[in-house]
Amino acid sequence: xxxxxxxxxxxxxxxxxxxxxxxxxxxxxxxxxxxxxxxxxxxxxxxxxxxxxxxxxxxxxxxxxxxxxxxxxxxxxxxxxxxxxxxxxxxxxxxxxxxxxxxxxxxxxxxxxxxxxxxxxxxxxxxxxxxxxxxxxxxxxxxxxxxxxxxxxxxxxxxxxxxxxxxxxxxxxxxxxxxxxxxxxxxxxxxxxxxxxxxxxxxxxxxxxxxxxxxxxxxxxxxxxxxxxxxxxxxxxxxxxxxxxxxxxxxxxxxxxxxxxxxxxxxxxxxxxxxxxxxxxxxxxxxxxxxxxxxxxxxxxxxxxxxxxxx
Amino acid sequence: xxxxxxxxxxxxxxxxxxxxxxxxxxxxxxxxxxxxxxxxxxxxxxxxxxxxxxx
Numbered sequence: 600x601x602x603x604x605x606x607x608x609x610x611x612x613x614x615x616x617x618x619x620x621x622x623x624x625x626x627x628x629x630x631x632x633x634x635x636x637x638x639x640x641x642x643x644x645x646x647x648x649x650x651x652x653x654x655x656x657x658x659x660x661x662x663x664x665x666x667x668x669x670x671x672x673x674x675x676x677x678x679x680x681x682x683x684x685x686x687x688x689x690x691x692x693x694x695x696x697x698x699x700x701x702x703x704x705x706x707x708x709x710x711x712x713x714x715x716x717x718x719x720x721x722x723x724x725x726x727x728x729x730x731x732x733x734x735x736x737x738x739x740x741x742x743x744x745x746x747x748x749x750x751x752x753x754x755x756x757x758x759x760x761x762x763x764x765x766x767x768x769x770x771x772x773x774x775x776x777x778x779x780x781x782x783x784x785x786x787x788x789x790x791x792x793x794x795x796x797x798x799x800x801x802x803x804x805x806x807x808x809x810x811x812x813x814x815x816x817x818x819x820x821x822x823x824x825x826x827x828x829x830x831x832x833x834x835x836x837x838x839x840x841x842x843x844x845x846x847x848x849x850x851x852x853x854x855x856x857x858x859x860x861x862x863x864x865x866x867x868x869x870x871x872x873x874x875x876x877x878x879x880x881x882x883x884x885x886x887x888x889x890x891x892x893x894x895x896x897x898x899x900x901x902x903x904x905x906x907x908x909x910x
Numbered sequence: 911x912x913x914x915x916x917x918x919x920x921x922x923x924x925x926x927x928x929x930x931x932x933x934x935x936x937x938x939x940x941x942x943x944x945x946x947x948x949x950x951x952x953x954x955x956x957x958x959x960x961x962x963x964x965x
Contacts, residue, residue: 851922852921853919853921855917856917858945870952871956885944889943893931
């Protein structure tokens with residue numbers, strides 16, 4: 600780390616954020632100045648802003664608290680690793696909560712105007728021609744959150760100290776947009792707004808060697824693969840009279856596969872089948888068993904998440 | 911003893927997954943794969959370790 604060359608240094612003050620061109624192989628360090636400050640974060644492909652960081656995919660792959668050794672993924676159909684968390688001295692970040700917004704502060708607290716992450720992000724992104732509608736779900740650094748027994752997300756105070764940091768390594772050229780979270784009447788940043796330091800480094804060979812290889816698959820599609828690659832530039836929605844649907848793998852055709860079960864096999868089946876779900880429908884219960892077995896034996900990721908280790 | 915026939919209803923995508931699994935040498939055909947799944951799944955999940963007719 601000591602070999603890293605510093606590209607730039609800056610401080611973002613409370614109520615502000617900054618859009619930074621972070622090139623592939625550069626590291627953005629977001630660092631506590633006083634401690635106890637949440638940073639919200641957006642990220643776009645620098646050469647195609649329609650590819651942006653997707654908290655939903657990220658939390659499915661890495662859980663609710665991405666930290667050292669995890670990736671920030673872009674939204675489908677791109678689904679590429681945009682950033683890699685190279686180092687995190689705290690280990691408590693969040694992809695559960697959305698950005699705070701003016702509406703939250705007006706509806707819940709009665710503020711006509713209040714610092715909020717949506718509007719701060721929008722103002723920072725405006726430097727690059729983006730609009731308030733382009734702000735996306737935020738990666739919330741240093742934000743201490745969880746899920747309660749009722750299934751609600753909660754936030755609590757953080758324990759970060761001055762000098763704590765998260766290092767984000769760019770795996771593609773991105774526009775990285777951190778902001779000082781505007782929440783001073785919530786526990787998010789311990790009821791006070793503090794500055795954050797931003798440092799951009801050039802990654803060393805040792806830094807780059809830490810990044811696991813991720814797959815490159817045909818399903819990771821870019822505009823060259825789209826049936827409609829043109830970005831719509833007006834606001835009203837109108838039906839395309841020339842549209843004809845081309846949904847893949849349609850029509851879905853069901854085929855019967857007859858399986859003869861011996862009395863012993865039937866007994867095995869009856870012992871484990873999900874009669875609570877399928878009732879008398881043994882065909883559905885056996886299908887469930889078949890694919891449940893397949894998941895257990897062959898699936899290399901959490902159900903619903905892609906495998907991210909490249910072979 | 912009579913056998914019981916269960917008619918699985920599978921779509922083309924599900925069959926593709928089965929066929930790719932068979933191509934790995936896991937089982938010789940679709941029916942054999944279903945049987946293998948039944949035996950392995952039951953071995954892992956039948957916590958009583960016995961069944962009525964197996965006794």
